[in-house]
Amino acid sequence: MQSHLTRRVFRAILNNEPLPSSRCHYRFLHTARSHRSRKLGPLCPYHVQRRGLFAFNAVPNAGPQTAILPSETGLKPMRDLLRSLSDQSRGPANGILAKAFQDFIVARAEAPGVITSFHAKLLVTTWKYLRAREEELEPEEWQKVFSTENLENVLYVLSEAKCLPESHEIVRKVARLAFLELCDDHGFGHNHISRPALLSYIHIQAMLGNPDEARHVVENFWNRLSKTSPSPWLTVMRGFAVINDRSELRRTTEKLHEHGVEFDQHAHEELINILVEQDLLAAVETVYECLSSSGQEPSVRAKETVIRYAILNGETAWAASIYRSLSLSQVTGAIGITLLWEAVQTNSAAAVLEKAKILTAGNQDARDSLSIACVNDLIEYANSVKNPELAADLASLTTQWGLQPDMHTHLLRLESYIQAGDVKTALSFMEEMQDPETIMLENMPLMNKLITVLCLSSQEDAVMDKVTSLLDPLFENNVRLEADTLAALTHMLLYRHDWEGVSELLRPRLGSYDSEERTKIRNALTNFIADLSQESDNVWEMYNLLQLAFPEAGVSLRTDIMTSFFKRNRSDLAFLVFGHMRQAEDFARRPKPDTYARCFQGLARTQDAKNVELVHNMLKLDVEVDLNTRLLNGLMLAYAACDMPEKAMDVFRDILQSDEGPSHKTIAIFFKMCEKHHNGVQEAIRMMSKVKRLEISIDRQLYMAYVEALAAQCEFDLATDALDKMHSETGYQVTRNSIGLLYNAIPYQYWKDEVEKWAKTTYPEQWAQLEQIERTEFEEGPKFNIKDNEVIV
Numbered sequence: 001m002q003s004h005l006t007r008r009v010f011r012a013i014l015n016n017e018p019l020p021s022s023r024c025h026y027r028f029l030h031t032a033r034s035h036r037s038r039k040l041g042p043l044c045p046y047h048v049q050r051r052g053l054f055a056f057n058a059v060p061n062a063g064p065q066t067a068i069l070p071s072e073t074g075l076k077p078m079r080d081l082l083r084s085l086s087d088q089s090r091g092p093a094n095g096i097l098a099k100a101f102q103d104f105i106v107a108r109a110e111a112p113g114v115i116t117s118f119h120a121k122l123l124v125t126t127w128k129y130l131r132a133r134e135e136e137l138e139p140e141e142w143q144k145v146f147s148t149e150n151l152e153n154v155l156y157v158l159s160e161a162k163c164l165p166e167s168h169e170i171v172r173k174v175a176r177l178a179f180l181e182l183c184d185d186h187g188f189g190h191n192h193i194s195r196p197a198l199l200s201y202i203h204i205q206a207m208l209g210n211p212d213e214a215r216h217v218v219e220n221f222w223n224r225l226s227k228t229s230p231s232p233w234l235t236v237m238r239g240f241a242v243i244n245d246r247s248e249l250r251r252t253t254e255k256l257h258e259h260g261v262e263f264d265q266h267a268h269e270e271l272i273n274i275l276v277e278q279d280l281l282a283a284v285e286t287v288y289e290c291l292s293s294s295g296q297e298p299s300v301r302a303k304e305t306v307i308r309y310a311i312l313n314g315e316t317a318w319a320a321s322i323y324r325s326l327s328l329s330q331v332t333g334a335i336g337i338t339l340l341w342e343a344v345q346t347n348s349a350a351a352v353l354e355k356a357k358i359l360t361a362g363n364q365d366a367r368d369s370l371s372i373a374c375v376n377d378l379i380e381y382a383n384s385v386k387n388p389e390l391a392a393d394l395a396s397l398t399t400q401w402g403l404q405p406d407m408h409t410h411l412l413r414l415e416s417y418i419q420a421g422d423v424k425t426a427l428s429f430m431e432e433m434q435d436p437e438t439i440m441l442e443n444m445p446l447m448n449k450l451i452t453v454l455c456l457s458s459q460e461d462a463v464m465d466k467v468t469s470l471l472d473p474l475f476e477n478n479v480r481l482e483a484d485t486l487a488a489l490t491h492m493l494l495y496r497h498d499w500e501g502v503s504e505l506l507r508p509r510l511g512s513y514d515s516e517e518r519t520k521i522r523n524a525l526t527n528f529i530a531d532l533s534q535e536s537d538n539v540w541e542m543y544n545l546l547q548l549a550f551p552e553a554g555v556s557l558r559t560d561i562m563t564s565f566f567k568r569n570r571s572d573l574a575f576l577v578f579g580h581m582r583q584a585e586d587f588a589r590r591p592k593p594d595t596y597a598r599c600f601q602g603l604a605r606t607q608d609a610k611n612v613e614l615v616h617n618m619l620k621l622d623v624e625v626d627l628n629t630r631l632l633n634g635l636m637l638a639y640a641a642c643d644m645p646e647k648a649m650d651v652f653r654d655i656l657q658s659d660e661g662p663s664h665k666t667i668a669i670f671f672k673m674c675e676k677h678h679n680g681v682q683e684a685i686r687m688m689s690k691v692k693r694l695e696i697s698i699d700r701q702l703y704m705a706y707v708e709a710l711a712a713q714c715e716f717d718l719a720t721d722a723l724d725k726m727h728s729e730t731g732y733q734v735t736r737n738s739i740g741l742l743y744n745a746i747p748y749q750y751w752k753d754e755v756e757k758w759a760k761t762t763y764p765e766q767w768a769q770l771e772q773i774e775r776t777e778f779e780e781g782p783k784f785n786i787k788d789n790e791v792i793v
Helices: 004-015 075-087 094-110 117-132 139-146 148-160 165-183 195-207 211-220 232-242 246-258 265-277 281-294 300-312 316-325 328-333 335-346 349-360 364-368 372-384 388-395 407-419 423-431 436-441 444-457 461-476 483-495 499-506 515-530 536-549 555-567 571-583 593-606 609-621 629-641 645-657 664-674 680-693 700-712 716-724 726-730 736-745 749-762 764-770
Strands: 775-778 781-784
Touching: 075 094, 075 117, 094 117, 094 139, 094 148, 117 139, 117 165, 139 148, 148 165, 148 195, 165 195, 165 211, 195 211, 195 232, 211 232, 211 246, 232 246, 232 265, 232 281, 246 281, 265 281, 265 300, 281 300, 300 316, 300 335, 300 372, 316 335, 335 349, 335 372, 349 364, 349 388, 372 388, 372 407, 388 407, 407 423, 407 444, 423 444, 436 444, 436 461, 444 461, 444 483, 461 483, 483 499, 483 515, 499 536, 515 536, 515 555, 536 555, 536 571, 555 571, 555 593, 571 593, 571 609, 593 609, 593 629, 609 629, 629 645, 629 664, 645 664, 664 680, 664 700, 680 700, 700 716, 700 726, 700 736, 716 726, 716 736, 716 749, 736 749, 736 764, 736 781, 749 764, 749 781
Parallel strands: none
Antiparallel strands: 775 781
């Protein structure tokens, strides 16, 4: 059972091909304002393609689209090379690869976007492949990769793009290859490299984990960089701060003095502001302390910035130590920080108001410094501790102090409504804002939160319409959504059963997320697949999409998906999932002993005899799987449940001869096998005798499996006698369920009537309770709707 939709759409993901779409199903954008809809004509080579939620913002043309996404430009040939090197097949021609490399860089120069580890790996692999065949390249092919213009573009793109953490090491390697090539003499003289290229390289190395290399370059090229503002030394210091290398940070400040650069309060404050803007808490801590090594004190503004930043990040102890370093006059002058500190200490708007009265009494300068920025800091603090009520109280200070709220105030209030889950008020508040689209585009963290809350709140059309209006300008401007937001959008579309919408949402975007982010998005799909309230065919559609969109999904996740299909009583689909794992080339995605055990457990539940034998045959051929007792227990249980007791007995003998030997569950499964075995009564009695002789502990499940084995063989007297002895043999009392399991196990109406007569006489109270439960008719007679005595392997 294969989804045509996911083959068509996600083939593009795997091969980096354009998305063909010849019809418009239900569209998220039906409610978008008409002035945003437009037809897409032929695209020029470097045009940034505008995409809506469903691949295109207007109804697509009848024919297939020929343009590919800018972010995918050049990837397919380089990916083909990677595959050919892996399987030692013939790769693309040198000219095709050179053009692909250049096309990728040129497209990213227009819109750098995101560089993943996959992108970086393709670049470095293609570079090394072409470098090894440099003598075979035609002059124009060589120019496409190794020309000065292209090499400088490489450094520019890598410095401007958002390089995801997993890509940092490989990106640094690509940048170093380009840098060394630029430093070679190609007729322009040694070290003929432009200053912008140098600065790009320094930025890449410093900010992606190798500030040592960045510092080395700054020193070696200082004569070319000395007049640069801001100084590249600040970039180097940022790099050491990011990796929290305090000793090298101090050493770098010494290097500054050697090169005639002074790291004073102004430079320190500038560096602090940059790191705060980038939200690098550990780096801010490191840099803040580095000035003291030179005997200088951070400026008051630097202290205020760090105190505010520390408070908003929950580092109140650190903030307190800096706050105490302020003199009384500085505290009085910095009224905003003083009031913020009061809010931290009291969590009370009334206390802040009283503190403000004290500070401004008879002090006009203090009263004049009481601005809306002070209120904004207070509201932001309340939001940082997720206290919407406190945010509302602090916001009321605006009117009490005679201030006018600014745009930042409105955004902070909107954030507090979102935190409170008050979607209705948040949307109403947005409607009152002037030009909300532009404002929200400039405040993407807040926009992401709003869209996420909306998507998770409901799947109603009204909510969908609002989400659409918010997404429209984002997709037009190619804005990258946070992984949590994309996951929430996926969730919403899944539960609206808009399968093509899910495909077209993910296809152009998945490639810009790293593995941790992709896991968040993937979880939206796996949670839907695991939701037993959803129809199996719909779930299968999304499983096929997951197969193609997330090929990295491991065997544990795939095993859970297989098990979910067994729970749906769809062993046919579960078997297909197992087969996909069995066919995987990557060992990490191949079935493990646990996978086989859970598969056999599911086949036992669904009594799927045909697939039991197929999976067993696969197991025989799978030399990578060790046959442990748990796995063999599952196989034995499956054969027993599928009325193949002789094969179950053969597996039992294999367990007896194995190094690990039988487990407690093996014995319970053995009794299950005895239910259908031609000599089951004698085998069950002999096994119970051995269990007692060897003083193996007998729990309720094991003993009831023995009783059921006797009952299934129509041994009424032996079964009822065994149940009568249960308390003396095991210490467990006979319960309603005990009698129900005996009743369900014994076949034919005659014997069930005999059990009923016996139970009414021997256990009248338990039978009276059992009679309250409904019975379902089966071929071998009625059964009580009680939980089976299932053995979980």
